[in-house]
Amino acid sequence: MASLVIWFTLITVSLCAMIIAAGAGMPVVHMLMTGLVSIGIALVAIFENQKLRNEGASKNLVAASTARSMGFVYVWGALTIAVTYMFILRWHEWWHFMSGFAVAGALCLFYSNSLLRDDNAGRQDDTILNVGRTLTWVQLVGMIVAMVGMLVDGKLTRYVNPRHMDWAAQNIFFFGALALAVISAYVLWSSRNDNAQAAPKAG
Numbered sequence: 001m002a003s004l005v006i007w008f009t010l011i012t013v014s015l016c017a018m019i020i021a022a023g024a025g026m027p028v029v030h031m032l033m034t035g036l037v038s039i040g041i042a043l044v045a046i047f048e049n050q051k052l053r054n055e056g057a058s059k060n061l062v063a064a065s066t067a068r069s070m071g072f073v074y075v076w077g078a079l080t081i082a083v084t085y086m087f088i089l090r091w092h093e094w095w096h097f098m099s100g101f102a103v104a105g106a107l108c109l110f111y112s113n114s115l116l117r118d119d120n121a122g123r124q125d126d127t128i129l130n131v132g133r134t135l136t137w138v139q140l141v142g143m144i145v146a147m148v149g150m151l152v153d154g155k156l157t158r159y160v161n162p163r164h165m166d167w168a169a170q171n172i173f174f175f176g177a178l179a180l181a182v183i184s185a186y187v188l189w190s191s192r193n194d195n196a197q198a199a200p201k202a203g
Contacts, residue, residue: 015079022088027167027168045065059124060118064119069183070108073183077172140181146174146177
């Protein structure tokens with residue numbers, strides 16, 4: 001599938017670029033790279049989602065695409081943190097966050113695959129779809145709160161103090177949250193429009 005090739009290419013290239021920046025001790029470059037990658041990830045997810053909607057794909061397929069995109073963001077974060085703090089920098093708490101991201105990514109991909117199986121079987125479980133929508137709202141609010149908190153606490157300037165080796169992780173946290181917030185906001189906005197368009201037909 002072309003979209004999967006794009007995803008894996010984006011994750012691989014970004015991982016290499018961010019590791020080089022971290023290894024070279026260039027936190028500002030690392031921050032810029034992480035920001036560009038997060039925007040790229042969000043745009044790929046949005047374009048893929050929009051393409052499915054324009055083609056008239058089922059709700060299962062659209063929701064599966066959304067969950068898969070979110071899962072890839074979490075996987076990207078887990079991989080980048082793991083490689084960075086196993087081989088480049090030292091920060092003893094890295095594995096807690098890496099594990100959390102890996103679990104979240106696995107759950108998103110499991111949910112996506114479940115929706116694909118339902119679609120292949122010709123089933124549509126509105127309860128499961130509504131649960132996904134609710135979790136997307138929770139994720140959107142959570143990511144916004146997390147980003148505001150990080151900005152207020154000055155997490156993106158941790159590199160100023162050489163003792164704070166978590167600066168690379170903070171970049172990943174912030175821009176990963178940004179990618180998830182953008183994806184979540186888009187799919188919620190799109191589903192709202194879908195519902196608005198479907199309402200007149202029901203009447």
